[in-house]
Amino acid sequence: MPKKPDDRRMRAWESMLFAHTALLRQLDHDLAEQFDMPLPWYEVLLLLYRAPCRRMRMQELGERLVFTPSGMTRLIDRMAEAGLVRREECPSDRRGKFAALTDEGVARFREAGPVHLKGIQEHFGRHVSDDEADVIGDALGRVLDRLRS
Amino acid sequence: MPKKPDDRRMRAWESMLFAHTALLRQLDHDLAEQFDMPLPWYEVLLLLYRAPCRRMRMQELGERLVFTPSGMTRLIDRMAEAGLVRREECPSDRRGKFAALTDEGVARFREAGPVHLKGIQEHFGRHVSDDEADVIGDALGRVLDRLRS
DNA sequence: ATTAATTCCTTGCGTTCGCAACTAATTTGG
């Protein structure tokens, strides 16, 4: 009996659901243990590091990281408390705020980055071929694009 | 300049990370709205529905769903409160407890199941080809297996 | 057999995050 198409997609969904949870827990645990930095902090640092002037608007961050506005506020609160980012006013729209990397934030990112990448390779990349990685990136990228709109 | 292998995997990982979050939020929202049932409840009902005697040990559930023991206890607490499952003693090992589907739980699963599957198709399956689904299922299945051990 | 180590589950506690409600700033329509 051939597999129904829906079964193949259900399997993909279930794998993704549980692999994500397990992977995230592992990576977050490693990062927290070695650098006292939860995974979402790293994701923020990464985005800010590559952004112009190393700063981004709260809303943009929330969209990219799939956080609600309130979640983003609290996340940046904690990172600012820890000295990794600071809030800056937006001159062109006085409702808006930037989250901007501090020097400390840059330093912490450069410190944690390589180790974190190694963790991803160890727990994820190691088990995925080049072609599989492309397929996953393409397919889930499409899924994500649709959900954001 | 050809892409470094690590970049391809990083892209796959980032897609998975954010697609999962967005997808889970959407599906959970739909399920909660229509059936007053968070997504983890559905996952429990699904496993129990297919299990022998429609019951499973707490530990087995936690492993399958990537929950810690305490998380599992609380989850089953809430579902028992809602009348979807009940706890049963394990005769062969008096430390262990079963979570067993109630008739109400069976009914609610049969009710919510089709709609939930439709949501997965709508937000996920729709954007993924048969072959891609297989690749995702295989690759992330391997990742998950490694992380569980 | 008795003690030690392990396993299964639960509970106290703290953290994180989303929703709804709110304030302030900007844009839109009349």
Place this chain on the structure above:
DNA sequence: CCAAATTAGTTGCGAACGCAAGGAATTAAT
């Protein structure tokens, strides 16, 4: 212009989950 609608961000609140600790049953070791 000015009022209404929209948008950016923050806050109160509650729900969910993980960690550490603990209690009870089982298994292992001497």
